[in-house]
Amino acid sequence: MQELLWAANEFGRITSFYGPELQRYTSYRGHAPAEGPVKQMLMCDRGVISITAKSIHLASRKGVTQWHFNQDDMKDLRCMAFTSKGVHEVLVAGCQETMYKIDVDKGVITSTLKADAPYTMMKRGGQYICAGTADGYVHFLDLINYKVARTWKAHSAFINDMDARSDVLVTCGWSSRPQHGYLLDHLANVFDLKTLMPLPPVPFPPGAAFVRMHPKMSTTCMVASQGGLIYAIDIMNPDAPSMRHANVFNTHITSLDIAPSGDALVLADAECAMHLWGSPNKIQFTEYGSPTEFADQVAPSPPIDWSPDVPLNLVGMPYYREMLFSAWPSHLVSEVGAPPSKIDAGILASLKRSDIGGYTSFPRKTRRHQFEDTRAVQRAQDTLSAPRFLSERQKDDSQGHEGPRRMSDALEALGDLALAGATRRDVPVMYRNVEIKYSKFGVDDFDFEYYNKTKHSGLETHIANSYTNPLLQLLRFTPTIRNLALHHTATSCLYDNCLLCEMGFLTDMLEKAAGMNCQASNFLKVFSSLSDASTLGLLEQFAAANNPLSVTIQAANRFLLKTFCDGFRQLPPHNRHMEQSLMTGALLAIRCGHCANEMLKPGETLVHDLVYPPKPLKHHPRMAPPRPAFSQVLKASVERQDQTRGWCDRCKRYQQLSTRKTIQSIPKVLMVNTAIHSPDHKQLWSTPGWLPQEIGVVVQNGQFFCYEGSDLKYHLQRGFYDIMVYELVGMVIDINSADNQKSHLVSLINVAPSSPDPADQDQWHLFNDFLVRSTTSEEALRFDMNWKLPSILTYQAKSASHVIDDSWKENLDPSLLYYLPRGPHKSPDPTVLRNLNPTTELPRAGMPCAIDAEFVALSKAEIDIKADGTRETVRPPRLGLARVSVLRGAGPYEGLPFIDDYIACSEPVVDYLTAYSGISPGDLDRAVSKHNLVNLKVAYKKLWLLLNLGVVFVGHGLPKDFRIINIHVPRAQVVDTVDLFSHRLRSQRRLSLRFLAWYLLREEIQQNTDKGHDSVEDALTALKLWRKYQEFMDAGIIESMLDDIFDRGRETNFKPPSVYKTERDTGEWRPETPGHMSVPGTPARKTVGLALLGGSNQTPPIKKDIFGSPIR
Known part of the structure; x- marks a missing residue:
């Protein structure tokens, strides 16, 4: 005996666990899964004997098979027990007409005996083998000739469990109750194997389902219910049981056993879980067991430095004497086991039947010795092909080529993926994992529309x-x-x-x-x-x-x-x-x-x-158990x-x-x-x-x-x-x-x-x-x-x-828009930042607001470098909102910010991106920031309120800003100067805000790389560009101005010349404009209504003493 706990499952697999920690020791398949669950196991010197309905198996404790019996007359084996020869011989029986006596040492069936009844369980007790029948009887078989010496009606229906120790047999079983079906008996029946007479039963009110005799205390037994209630009962004094309860939530107990030492008790439940009970300090399965042999410890490999500074040849290769597979020449390598090619429908249509199959003439649709790569065809059918990046498709479209995969292909691809029937086992592609691919242009280049054509x-x-x-x-x-x-x-x-x-x-x-x-x-x-x-x-x-x-x-x-x-x-x-x-x-x-x-x-x-x-534990073998609705x-x-x-x-x-x-x-x-x-x-x-x-x-x-x-x-x-x-x-x-x-x-x-x-x-x-x-x-x-x-x-x-x-849209609470952030620092001057007036500046549908936002990096991009050196972005860098500025787009204070929020950041910032964001370390820390910080939710809710109040956002490159802010603004509420000044017929280039400001407004922005961008300045510049665009539209010169902008951009590589400041001061340079204009503009400016307000509302007069017009 060894310190091992053995368990088996319904698929013929047998597993052992070592010690109270239940460390997995061995696991092997002793029987075919089709034979059903393992019915019983017995331990002997040579290993573990197990039986299923159709086979008997002996394996060593290491899992090595010693012998296996599987005969045609073995139809429904259920139980076994050692004979008078101890662990050297075993008697196997079941719900069939024959029993088998097997020599364990030699691995042979020594004799086949006739069974007097169908037996479901066996226990060796005293001078008899106690065999339980399918109708509730116990047959006491003589150890000499295996004939029935005595019968005892233990239960009116059938026996659920029994155990014998010394000269005592205890059984648990079921009884048939009118209108209730089968119920567990509330008594555990006891039988004296010396006198072959029944003894007073042991009461167990919850219903006795399982029983085991204690290996050391001959008159003590452990009785358990299906619900997990356990009694330790002295059968000579059953009135004072010791009670315990196993927590088996949402399931029921299926078996019970006690270790030979008596120090441990194990329960198994219907959820395939085992519950080990005992004192944690002294659990021992056997008293005088043999030591358990474990596999030799594998020597640890020497440490290898995988840092980028270590040359690869220092890592070395394992020693080998034969040529590596990777060095085999190509003529020695071939693919095998490829699926057969699909037979052409034309061949099947003209097929002529015969006794040996079918035949037809060869259609000669392929070249001689040509074969089909069926693996590639199968892979194409089993996966949803990823779409090409938008930048690649735009390139093909500009060259007049039809891309191999259009967005409508998604519908065709998905349409072929419908389930073929209720018995299909392959996972359709539409249910599998989907993954975003990143090009050098980031996530914006991924074709999401390929995967979704719905609303x-x-x-x-x-x-x-x-x-x-x-x-x-x-x-x-x-x-x-x-x-x-x-x-x-x-x-x-x-x-x-x-x-x-x-x-x-x-x-x-x-x-x-x-x-x-x-x-x-x-x-x-x-x-x-x-x-x-x-x-x-x-x-x-x-x-x-x-x-x-x-x-x-x-x-x-x-x-x-x-x-x-x-x-x-x-x-x-x-x-x-x-x-x-x-x-x-x-x-x-x-x-x-x-x-x-x-x-x-x-x-x-x-x-x-x-x-x-x-x-249900028991049901009619020919009738399936009722299925609950x-x-x-x-x-x-x-x-x-x-x-x-x-x-x-x-x-x-x-x-x-x-x-x-x-x-x-x-x-x-x-x-x-x-x-x-x-x-x-x-x-x-x-x-x-x-x-x-x-x-x-x-x-x-x-x-x-x-x-x-x-x-x-x-x-x-x-x-x-x-x-x-x-x-x-x-x-x-x-x-x-x-x-x-x-x-x-x-x-x-x-x-x-x-x-x-x-x-x-x-x-x-x-x-x-x-x-x-x-x-x-x-x-x-x-x-x-x-x-x-x-x-x-x-x-x-x-x-x-x-x-x-x-x-809710009519019940929005806009009060948040009318207050500036409060904090330890003084509020900005009203000429720099002024909150909205709730009586005269209520946000309304169509009201323009200029917006810009700045961000910081909260995590770096995760990049996978492949074996060929190519880099693939697994996850892009994660950016967080750091500052958002919103300016009035019309009215007496046009261009004056009413939101300029710095957002407190509780997460670690890996890069402040100061050259672009203008955010420095400490700006987002409440302890040291010189700004009155707000939480992300406050800043976000202000934008959300403006969105649902119907304002129109004016800015430059807004889709990216809105994506990082995590808000979706309908196109009708967005004026993006990137789109206004794009020339789709001539170029796909998107012009920078700095270049447009230099050329159209004669303004120099974003010059201080140390301090970075200013969101107020960028938003104001976008607002001015929108006004300039309205002037061009009103004068009818927008197309000629776009041509001029792109011509000048090609001369300067779409960047402001480095000598711009000198030329401006000396007056030597003037941008060329159509019609010999001195500056980009209109020869006669009109009062222009806001296009997004329907053109009916005119721009109010400007109060020069307060802020001034953005276009003067």
Whole structure:
């Protein structure tokens, strides 16, 4: 005997674990998986004997096979026991007519015996082999001739477990009860093997399922229930048992055993988990065991310096005497095992049948000896080809070539990826991981439209904790949550860590983007900063390596909903609308099993984890066990009843407690975590049509009734109950891709309920990060236990569908725009920065505002250098907003800033980019900054308010700024001077702000490289350029001016000449303009109305004594 714990599973695999730490020692497959589970194991000197229904196997403790029997007459082996020869001979039997006596040392079947009954279990006790039958009897077989010496009816139905030690046999079993089926007996029966007479039974009220005799105390046995309750009972004095309880949550015990030393007890449950019990300081499996032999320790390799300064030849190569594969000549290398070529359809059409197959004439469509690379064809079919970069396609378009892949190709590629049927096992490409590729132009060069031709925006993946993207999409398409989030965001909430505000910002951005790619960077930044999220293991950098992604997203679902409710409630009038919409009201009754004392406390639930019924232990072999309906599982999950051990105030001690829920109310939105943990659960979800799209719920007398399908239609037609009908809004799906891809999450969502048009029918869409495509409800609701299983379900009351409340736009709180940041430093002079006047400068639709922003680098780019020396960007640098300036674009104070915020940064800054941003170290630190800093949320909300009040943003290169700020501004609200002064017919070049200011405005900006750019200066310059563009448009000379700008730009390489200052001072240089103008402008300036205001509102007169016109 050795310090090993042995276990086996249903696939014939046998595993051993060493010591109390259960260190894995050996694992081998002793039987074919098709033979079913391992029924029993016995330990002998030579190794481990195991049996399945059709074979007997002996292997050494190192896993080496000693002998194996698998005969045709072995049909249903169940049990075995050592004979009078001890561990040298074993008797094997089962539910069949024959038994086998096997010599363990020689590995031969010495004799085949006739069985008197079908035996399910055997134990050696005293002078007999105790054999339990399938109908509840115990046969006592004589050790000489193996004939039945005595029979005993132990249980009325069948025996579940038994054990024998010395001259005592103890059994546990089932009895048939009218109207209740089979139930475990509340007595463990005892039999005296000396007198062959029964002894008084041992009472066990929870129902005795398993029993083991203690190896040292001959009259003591351990009895356990399926629920985990364990009694240590002296069969001679059963009135004073010692009780323990094993915590087996959501499962049941399947077996029990005691170590030969008596110091350890092990339990196995239905979730394939083992529970080892004993004193941690003295657990020992055997008293006088042999030492366990371990593999020799591998000598550590010498350290190798891999730094860039060490030459590669110093690393060296391992010694070898034969030629390396890499040095083989090409004629010795060939690919084998390629899939066969697809037979041409024309050949199949003209095929003539014969006895040996079919034949036809060769069509001669290929050249002689030509073959097809079928591997390349298969790879092309199994992957969605990545699109080319936008810069490459623009280059082809400018040369008049049709690119090999157009954006419409995405629809064709995705259209060929529909599921072929419910039995398909290959993961379709549309469900696999998608990845952003980066060119030298960054992420803006990636063709996101290739992956999404719908009007619904996807979310990018290069952000930490972006595994939550599918859940965020699901919440955004749930109208109830969407409405509450946006209404909360429109209030005066300024809490930095309010995730509900961030959800509102994200929802508004996704709706405005209307199919363009977005990113949840601000939301995930706040999410990552929360200590509770880190504690719960929801952050990728702190998550356990072996924690399934489905478990993490379910925990994130619970966390987000609770955080949303807390955020909604913290503002006056502190109402509970969010909780009422998401929370199931309930009372939790806790009852002591000893004194029957019952205590009530609130039991509200935001998320329901599904609780599946346990698999029946016994059922008719010809009848499949009944499959529970989804509505039944949901009812049991909502009305959750548990057994636990806790403190009883009346008994003043820990007792067995039972809990049950009394349902008081149901919400508009039911959030359900599927909690799939076992193969039985996966098989249940793989059943076609198991998940209903509609369910009906009735709450009556504290009970939760759920209906689906025909039952729901029947109750709706009767109209007797007040039924709330829910429809399935969407799901978060766990995808286990093959081809060495890590598992990931997608969402399948019915977008119709979030449409304001009640006539819209079901419109299911797949959201795989930034890949979005429409699909059918059949495909959406089809699951596969191998690769596609749901993690989160969202049901919403049907009455809340199509209810899109946009009244928040009329209830925006713009008070934040009328105040300047407060802090320890003096406010700027009003001629430099002046806040808006709430009575005369209320932001309105069409009002122009000049904007510019500066950024700092929070992380550097992650670059992968390949073997050929090429560099590939894995993740781009992460930039953070450092300063944002917004200027008035019209009115008496035109060009005067009303927002000039520096944003406090709590993250480490890796590069301040001072030459471009104008931000220096310390500017963003509250302790030393000379500016009055604001939080990111305050600066962001100001821009968000201006956006939703309808202002028009004027700036230079705004799309990049808006992307980093993480806000989407519709094109109708953007005036970008990059686009205004672009000449698509002549060049794809985008002109810099500095060059345009030099040429058109005769102004010199961005000259001080030490101090960097000034966002106020850049925004003001963009505003002046827009005014200049309006002058050109009004005079009708815009095309000629663009020609002149690009001609002059080619002469100066589109940069201001270095001698510009000298030439300006001496008056020697004048830019050439059409019509012999002295400067770029119009010969006769008119009063021009703002184009974006419809041209009806004219620019008000300028007060020269306050600020002055930007174009004089």
